[in-house]
Amino acid sequence: MMTYRVHVRVVPRAGLLDPQGQAVEHALLALGFKEAGSVRIGRAIELEVEARSPEDAKASARRMCDKLLANPVTEDYTLEVEA
């Protein structure tokens, strides 16, 4: 068994109103960052997963996301396993 570090990124589902993202986008524009746009705010979760391979670690983390870490109604997630 190996310990793998997994990075989970959870973001609001595309098309769903993200008032936090909008507020931050307005703040960036007000600060003069005219180049900023499409701000979405989600959360980053880091965890260690014991598994036989990076593929197993990813599969395990995916089950965690589907069950608890992300809400399938409102959020999408991406997974990355550190090499």
Add this chain to the structure above:
Amino acid sequence: MLRVAVVRFPGSNCDFDTLRSAALTGAEAYFVWHRDTSLKGADVVLLPGGFSYGDYLRSGAIARFSPIMAAVQQHAADGRPVLGICNGFQILCEAGLLPGALIRNARLTFVSRPVHLRVERTDTAFTNCYEEGAVMQLPVAHGDGRYVADSKTLARLESEGCVVVRYVGSDGAPASGEENPNGSLNDIAGICNQSGSIVGLMPHPDRAADPALGAAPGAGFFQSMLTWNPVAKGAR
């Protein structure tokens, strides 16, 4: 005597209001701790408002896996009544007992004030004491109350009459501006399952159910527990 279990999670803060509201109807109301695994012969389960587990991750996301929730799931699967108020509604959605989700209020602020509601469905376990179309004023107090669901689910809720209460103006007209306090889709304040046994809503009938506080427009939610007749409902 009707036995009513009020489930307490770490961070529940409307547990006493909810217990008292149920007890005022003459029902036998008692607390059940989230680590219990038995509802102790409950006829009705009430999930009170508050901030279970500090709203960590998402409101209701962790409470939904509390040991007691297996018993609540079974109770619900048996067609017996469950009411989720505020955080209790969020827990019901996270648990998949009601569809959709409750996310951050559209204007990002915590909203704590009275709102007007129209009763859209009156054959549920918790609204059968009201007239259809009745307008009442109840308080809301939440940061994550914006009801969302995908368009298919939303259309199904509407066509099957599963919207129980809706935010409206004081005259009962469709909500405009901040009369919908959180940006909920279709002005939805509360929903139910098809049979009406499971109801969730963001406003607090438990904070407006004691005549000692003046008007008690929310009392009907609790009185309805005693008068619900799921068999007669077929006539709908």
